[in-house]
Amino acid sequence: MRLLPRLAFLTIFAAVSATADPAFWKHEWPDTDFEKTTITNWVEIMSGGPPKDGIPALTDPQFIPVDQESRIPDAEPVITVVIEGERPRAYPIRYLTWHEIVNDVIGEVPVAVTFCPLCNSALTFDRRVGDRVLTFGVSGKLRNSDMVMYDRETQSWWQQAIATGIVGELTGVELVTLPSWMESLAQFRERHADGVVMAEPAWNRPYGQNPYRNYDSSKRPFLYSGEMPPHDIPPLMRVVRVGGRAWPMDRLAEAGELREAGVVITWRAGQASALDAGRIAAGRDVGSVRVRDEGGADLPHDVMFAFAFHAFWPEGEWMLGE
Incomplete structure (x- = not known):
């Protein structure tokens, strides 16, 4: 999702404003229950450019010990997640910039580590809702410039910034937000010498580059x-x-x-x-x-x-x- 010139933005805004309603979105999301929603003004939902899963969320990431990580410069940001009894984990923003969601399991806790570049919002959620464990993907939609996630199990839409279902079967459900924070890789290494860092995903992406320059x-x-x-x-x-x-x-x-x-x-x-x-x-x-x-x-x-x-x-x- 690269930034677009102003003219392209205005064109997209006009097109989306004219078509953003439940009937329009049902064609792309036939398995989503649009009768259940907290959205009252569908113009708020906009396409960010890529389609559903055009930004590929990650599942089952691999990790390496922090003292073996040599390709990532010290100042680069990571999202740190510490679950009691488990080795601390660092999720580099250089990967999340291109994937936005990592579905992982730390010990017995299924988590979704998320980053929305357009809001700079980095949040970690427990993926359990009742007796279900959800798997999250990137919908390609934005609301207030924030990523709209979806879960693959019910095709419900979730607002990343507020950790809440906004469309579909799980509308109104709130995910449990876990403590996590952004810090530099050097700061993570300094504090957690026994920690691990997510390894580079097997995708063809220019990791380390910023497509949202300035x-x-x-x-x-x-x-x-x-x-x-x-x-x-x-x-x-x-x-x-x-x-x-x-x-x-x-x-x-x-x-x-x-x-x-x-x-x-x-x-x-x-x-x-x-x-x-x-x-x-x-x-x-x-x-x-x-x-x-x-x-x-x-x-x-x-x-x-x-x-x-x-x-x-x-x-x-x-x-x-x-």
């Missing part, structure tokens, strides 16, 4: 027509979201640590932006964030763009320190 310094989000954030916050500023609260990254980076609303948020330099330079490793330093409770336990959170927080949490609380 995106996080753009003035406007891609394929987004909603409201911009309040308080003059740039739409593509990163914010740390914990529940319905958002802390602007510039405030956190200046403070180094914030203790508010029952959480402790820390920032340290050393992680390259995955959405800046043509090569991920050359991206500017955006720092790494950890979010813990007052007892030191890691908490589920997201480091997403401000426009996406405002889109999905329009009544959310902006932690501006005023």
Whole structure:
């Protein structure tokens, strides 16, 4: 999903606006129950370009010990997932940029590790819903510029940013979000010498390159027509979201640590932006964030763009320190 010129964007927007309704989508998704949905305005659902599974989600990834990983530069970001009793795992963004979802099993926990480049949203979910274990794929659809996932078992659609079913049999179901965080490979290696790193997938992709060059310094989000954030916050500023609260990254980076609303948020330099330079490793330093409770336990959170927080949490609380 490469960024398109402005003219192409306007053409796509006009076409999708004219055709985005349940009857239209049923042709592509004959096994999805469109009678069950939380969507009230189908114009919100847009094609991101690739069709269903055009961005191929991964299943059963392979791993190598972190001390044997030599091809990934130290500053490149990874998503770290730590399950008690299991070796810590790092999922490199250089792979998730091109696949967006990794279906994995850590110990006895089936997980989906996800990354939406257009929102910078990196979240890890438990794939169990009742007695089912779901397998997630990339629908090719966007809502508020955020990835719409789907599960292969019921063909229901899921909004990645809010971990909730939005169309189909599992509409309204919320996935359990697990603690995970983005940090540099060097920071992962420093903290988890016994950890493992996802090995390069067997797909023909230019791993390590960024197809969204200069995106996080753009003035406007891609394929987004909603409201911009309040308080003059740039739409593509990163914010740390914990529940319905958002802390602007510039405030956190200046403070180094914030203790508010029952959480402790820390920032340290050393992680390259995955959405800046043509090569991920050359991206500017955006720092790494950890979010813990007052007892030191890691908490589920997201480091997403401000426009996406405002889109999905329009009544959310902006932690501006005023």
